[in-house]
Amino acid sequence: MTAMCDVAFLLLTFFMSTSSFVAQEPVAIATPSSISEIKIPETDILKILVDSKGKVLFSLDGQENRKELLKKMGEKYNIEFTDQELKAFSVVGSFGVPIALMKTYLAMKPEDRDQAANIVGIPSDSTDNQLRYWIGYSRQVNPKLVIAIKADQTTPYPVVKKVFGTLQELKENRFNLITSLEENPIK
Amino acid sequence: MAEVNTDSGSSKKHGKKKRKKLSTRVDLTPMVDLGFLLITFFMLATSLIKPQTMEISMPSKDKVPEEEQTKVKASKAVTIILAKSDSLYYYLGGPEDGKDPEVLTSNYSGNGIRQVLLNKNAGAIKQLNELKAKKAKNLISEEDFKKEVIKIKGGDAGTVVVIKATEDATYKNMVDILDEMNICNIGMYAIVDINDYDLGLIKNHK
Numbered sequence: 108m109t110a111m112c113d114v115a116f117l118l119l120t121f122f123m124s125t126s127s128f129v130a131q132e133p134v135a136i137a138t139p140s141s142i143s144e145i146k147i148p149e150t151d152i153l154k155i156l157v158d159s160k161g162k163v164l165f166s167l168d169g170q171e172n173r174k175e176l177l178k179k180m181g182e183k184y185n186i187e188f189t190d191q192e193l194k195a196f197s198v199v200g201s202f203g204v205p206i207a208l209m210k211t212y213l214a215m216k217p218e219d220r221d222q223a224a225n226i227v228g229i230p231s232d233s234t235d236n237q238l239r240y241w242i243g244y245s246r247q248v249n250p251k252l253v254i255a256i257k258a259d260q261t262t263p264y265p266v267v268k269k270v271f272g273t274l275q276e277l278k279e280n281r282f283n284l285i286t287s288l289e290e291n292p293i294k
Numbered sequence: 295m296a297e298v299n300t301d302s303g304s305s306k307k308h309g310k311k312k313r314k315k316l317s318t319r320v321d322l323t324p325m326v327d328l329g330f331l332l333i334t335f336f337m338l339a340t341s342l343i344k345p346q347t348m349e350i351s352m353p354s355k356d357k358v359p360e361e362e363q364t365k366v367k368a369s370k371a372v373t374i375i376l377a378k379s380d381s382l383y384y385y386l387g388g389p390e391d392g393k394d395p396e397v398l399t400s401n402y403s404g405n406g407i408r409q410v411l412l413n414k415n416a417g418a419i420k421q422l423n424e425l426k427a428k429k430a431k432n433l434i435s436e437e438d439f440k441k442e443v444i445k446i447k448g449g450d451a452g453t454v455v456v457i458k459a460t461e462d463a464t465y466k467n468m469v470d471i472l473d474e475m476n477i478c479n480i481g482m483y484a485i486v487d488i489n490d491y492d493l494g495l496i497k498n499h500k
Contacts, residue, residue: 108322115329122336139469142476143348255347260466264459275352283347286469291477
């Protein structure tokens, strides 16, 4: 019994120390595979998610950073966010709503936010490129940011190209594409 | 199950001198249960696999004056066009003397475009392998190795790949082709917007 107890707690300690919790993403994304073995950093990361239908979602790490970001976006689009809304936003994982709907989105219960109907996608067309400002202000809030794009295998390329284009406009010419690992056929 | 054995009743008769030793064994079962419960929780809630990432650098959108643009020798260039439903066209070089280059089809498998690129890039790969052998014998330092790799990839033996994706291509196609660049050790490649000329080429090919 003692031995078993020892093993159990050893494993427990191992899992506790190595764990990083899976952040729930509101959309299912199957990333394509590549032979690249570069790991993605855990902190200071800005993720742009693109689902198979081409909806763009956004996530930034750091609660304080997110608060700051929403304040700046509010100033830009003349929307005043209350402290309560800022607090709600600071715990949001990834979101995909236009800034005009942000207030209603934040007023929802956290479990309702991830429902498919509430994920509209962030406008990223040239007529109304909100994604551009989200990224631009994130960079101001946290200059150390690493930008990563996580898109689905079946995402049409034009959507991804639009995101690439937005990043290029912002002179963010180095970024990461999140992929899953595949074995290198030629060693 | 969960009682602590404090067997003291029977020893009272014999007075204080002959008191039986108290058992110090505590039942550990609940604690182990709890331990395993927590293990299960942590196992389910964690992701041990960190996602991989592929770094890419895009050219800046600033206009570069004509004379500063790097001209690519037609003999070094391969143009790959990503088309709909996972099909793929490529041609070597560019239009010569007003004649269109020969457009060929291929696919994303190991025998498809990879072989084309490996053949095209054979010179650079040979040099890279020689360099790696040197590195394995510790003849050159890590820094020199990296410098040499960049030199070979950009050198005369290197290949320049231009990737053009049509509207019908998927993100997977793009990642696959970027991956082929890494597999085939191609140092210079660019993602370029597709133009009418290339669209015409693949249209005529069908």
